[in-house]
Amino acid sequence: MTAGLFIIALLVCLFLGIPIFIAMMIPSTYYLLNVLNMQPIMAVSSFTAGLNKFSTLCLPFFILAASVMGKGQIGSRLLKFCRSIVGHMYGGIGMTAIVCCIIIGAISGASTAGILIIGALIYQEMIDNGYPRGFSAGLICTVSSVGMLIPPGIAFVVYAMNTNTSVLKLFMGGLSSGIVMAAIFMVYVYVYARRHKVPRLPRISLKEFFTAVKEAIWALGLPVIIIGTMYTGICTPTEAAAISAVYAIFVEMVIYKDVDFKTLIDICGDCAKTVCTIYILLAAGQLLGYVMTLARIPQLMEAMLGSTSRLMILLVINIMFLIAGMFMGAGSSIVIIMPMVYQLALKAGIDPIFLGNVVVTNLAIGMSTPPFGLNLFVSAKVMKLSFVEIVRSSMPFIMLTILVLIIFTLFPGLSLFLPNLLVE
Secondary structure (H helix, E strand, O other), X not given: OOHHHHHHHHHHHHHOOOOHHHHHHHHHHHHHHHHOOOOHHHHHHHXXXXXXXXXXXXXXXXXXXXXXXXXXXXXXXXXXXXXXXXXXXXXXXXXXXXXXXXXXXXXXXXXXXXXXXXXXXXXXXXXXXOOOHHHHHHHHHHHHHHHHOOXXXXXXXXXXXXXXXXXXXXXXXXXXXXXXHHHHHXXXXXXXXXXXXXXOOOOOOHHHHHHHHHHHHHHHHHHHHHHHHHHOOOOOXXXXXXXXXXXXXXXXXXHOOOOOHHHHHHHHHHHHHHHHHHHHHHHHHHHHHHHXXXXXXHHHHHHHHOOOOHHHXXXXXXXXXXXXXXXXXXXXXXXXXXXXXXXXXXXXXOOHHHXXXXXHHHHHHHOOOOOOOHHHHHHHHXXXXXXXXXXXXXXXXXXXXXXXXXXXXXOHHHXXXXXXXXXX
């Protein structure tokens, strides 16, 4: 089996609908045992090596913290808080959705979290305040993807596991992308609201503002803990994740009292299933990367693209991950494609932190891009709209996210500014 046949076998397994981790293991194991005549223990050793990293421990804690906070009444509290800040501006309700998705992203790190937690609430509120259905649905569907870029983005952790790069620096690079993307969304919403004369909400009183802060303060403490402790060097990402999980449980069970012990057990069970899915994907990705190296697939990619410019290599990587994000989850896309392009990118002088930011930004865009972007299906269900209507509504906002991608691709310093301030 040549390198080309190996890639074809992998693609065939994926298109046949075989579970992704099995689709990665079938051609990899066959290549090791039948082409290279290696012992089965080598496949097992490579598979387990994918999990033998301390930083993988942050995944279950981050996911648990997000799951616990998501089960309570955090959505309505955060909406009230965000509305108190930007609600009186032109496009205030739309801006409320954007700011709220940033905060939810800092709690969950997932693309669909914003849709699931506040989607139905803010969608109806936008319609009641004069926004068209299509504009409202498109904004909520796409802006929720910002959650993948705001720390603690799970996709960044998966990237770090596959490339041995700093999780903390990746988080800080993603934070810059998330802020810029959110800012562009807010400008667009502001201009749209002024042009279409969408009514503004009255400015709230100082008393109402402090009431909103009081109700949301405990929820806002979680992103402060996650980002603050890591950025200041007090905690490693794994330690910050553990603290955030304990904090989330304390807030929801003791302060808000939205989660009881039985609910917590159910949450832990669901969290365990999610973590196991990610872990087995990481392990299979380690095996796939090991076999791709032995099959000299990175060298094949280098032979195909090595003579091209750095910008052309970035363009190819952008296209590969943007397309992958339309069809697969972020974790699957990273573990399948990164072994093929990572060494090529390094030889072209592309910084691995910058590359991680570009990769995850592409995958975030893919989550809201047809034909199979997950956000599209979740939005259609939450907002009770047809899939076609969601796709049509999302296209202007997808163009804005591609603009952000172009900016960060052409100006690497934007991705590296915050990471370069860190001293690990």
